[in-house]
Amino acid sequence: MKRTFTTLLSLSLFVCFAITGANAQVVWGANGEGEFDGGLGDWYTIAADSADVWVWEADATANFRQAMIQSPSAANGCAHIDLAGLTCAIIDCANAGPPPYPQHTAILASPVMDLSSSATPVLKYSQLLDDLNGDANGGYFVLLSDDGGATWGDTMRLAIVNETNGDVINTEDISLPIDFLANKANATIGFSVVLADFYAWMIDDVQVVNETISDGVVPEGWFTTAPNWRTPASQVDLVPLMADVESRGNVGVENAILNATIQGPSGLEFEGSLEYGNLEPTTNYWNVVWDEFYTMSDEEGTYTISYELVSDSEDAEPSNNSVSANFVVGGNTFNKVIPESEAGANYLVGLAPGGGNVYNSYANAYYIPNGEGFQATTISTGFEFTSNATIQPATIIAHLYLWIDDGDGIAAATNEKFLVASGEYFMDPDEVNFFELRNIDIELTPDGAETLELAPNSQYIATVHVNPLTPGDFNDPIRQLGMFVDTNRDFSYGPMQFAFENSGTQVRRYGSMWAPDGVDGTPSDNLNRTLTSGITTQATWYIPLEIAIFSDADDINNNLNVSVYPNPADTDVSIELALESISEKVNITILDIQGKEVIRENRENLQNGVISINVENLSSGVYFANIATDEGTISKRIIIQ
Secondary structure (H helix, E strand, O other): OOOOOOOOHHHOOOEEOOOOOOOOEEEEOOOOOOOOOOOOOOOEEEOOOOOOOOEEEOOOEOOOOOOEOOOOOHHHOEEEEOHHHHHHOOOOHHHOOOOOOOOEEEEEEOOOEOOOOOOOEEEEEEEEEEEOOEEEEEEEEEEEEOOOOOOOOEEEEOOOOOOOOOOOOOOEEEEEEOHHHOOOOOEEEEEEEEEEOOEEEEEEEEEEEEOOOOOEEOOOOOEOOOOOOEEOHHHOOEEEOOEOEEEOOOOOEEEEEEEEEEEEOOEEEEEEEEEEEEEOOOEEEOOOOOOOEEEOOOOOEEEEEEEEEEOOOOOOOHHHOEEEEEEEEOOOEEEOOOOHHHHOOOOOEEEOOOOOOOOEEEEEEEEEOOOOOEEEEEEEEOEEOOOOOOOOOEEEEEEEEEEOOOOOOOEEOHHHEEEEEEEEEEEOOOOOOOOHHHOEEEEOEEOOOOOOEOOOOEEEEEEEEEEEOOHHHOOOOOEEEEEEOOOOHHHOOHHHHHHHHOOOOOOOOOOEEEEOOOOOOOHHHHHOOOEEOHHHHOEEEOOOEEEEEOOOOOOEOOOOOEEEEOOOEOOEEEEEEEEEEEEEEEEEEEEEOOOOEEEEEEEEEEEEEEEEEEOOOOOOEEEEEEEEEOOEEEEEEEEEO
């Protein structure tokens, strides 16, 4: 997960400009050599597999997803590698199942360009890049050769900007400094796709211009935000500060300063800066963790963390100088993503590991700064089926582990996890529908620990294990709900994890984890799976952890037959008891989210019955009803509207 490149020109990312600068002079392509008017012309494919070819596409449209490149000369065609078409020629895509799929590698090579009079060459072109499953060792690249294509002397990886499986596929106008080819008479450019399966890459209107560009960039892919999207006010934590900086132009950036600000419900919470001095051309300044942290406020509300790069240079593209993300303080739940109930839409997607394994574990790591006086009550989760028309029976096991990290920062192995609590949910096809599966609440009971009171300054892992009852009926795993981090940077915890790992703090913070290699779903199989944090840079799960005020009673009994209704409530709450025997004393205490007692009711000699409590004077929000009986104590969450 760690990124080790800091100033490598060979991994420079592209830069997009809306227009050609006033100082630009076209040195190749002025006569339409890169327009692909009626064909590829002198452009050609280099590939080990004869089937992996770039072709001329007359209508400039990707066949599988029907997206059209919006280039200036799209009407006369474009160069296109139809990855979906190549894949579907090998497998039945209508019944493909989960990946991996066949992968394709091919280069679209230009004719030789005479750039001997170009001291500051810049490659400009339009592209539509629609990617699905990129191999970790592959991707999309621009290759540069100064010997007519005999060898490739420089390689530049292209970032994936279009959202995975997004509804809109945007055309990008690219400007890429290619100093490697400055004053070269036998220059060749290659557009290289490596180990990709879907969907398409289209190229059009290729030119090389002589132009000077200064462009300081804060890329969207790698900057820190809070350890969680939502953190309870009682558990506010540190936020590390870090954002990548890049100089993407062919001239440097003078006196560059990275500013960081955090805006809260009451205004500016934090501001700071990091001085970089002069940035060298086409150089990356990655992974610079700040010495200071932001200590989160306990004021409930939404916060926005922003980074902005300023300099004394005239910046070619000011729109790429800043990034931002949001996080929330408040409530009683740790969460890495926005619940669909709050988002107002079923926006989360079902994610599962490749290979078709049906026994999987998914987890979110939560650091608890202030555990004393609080207890874990509920782990929630959500799933969807993609290939099965009906719900398949399965048992979902929830485990809460205390994680004592040995310092490797990579995985929670068996000897590092200590089971604290557990719960179970049976996915019954006769009792549940697809919509209800998107939010499952699993109440926790002590398991391996005396109580559910949380330890301070400790790392916990909220885990769900998926155990299908009839694994042979599955041609696709039950998919855990989550979100790709390239879709919403509010949920991207890889940078945060990296920053904590390299900040010298005693306890690190983590995002999502998983174990995609379960064997048979037995208790020992579930407990002995090693949870790895590598998924953090790709996706984040919906697995919130709810906490509550810890009851002082030693006899917590979450199996008490007690129900609370209506919930949510506005004027009255009914607490119904069905005890095994008469309880001499029944004490009901309602606490607010800060643990303050707001209502107390006492009854005597009660076994079965309903206790009605007036709550119309309480403010809207979340409360906890602690019901203490001779058989034990149970805590119930109440929402007041």
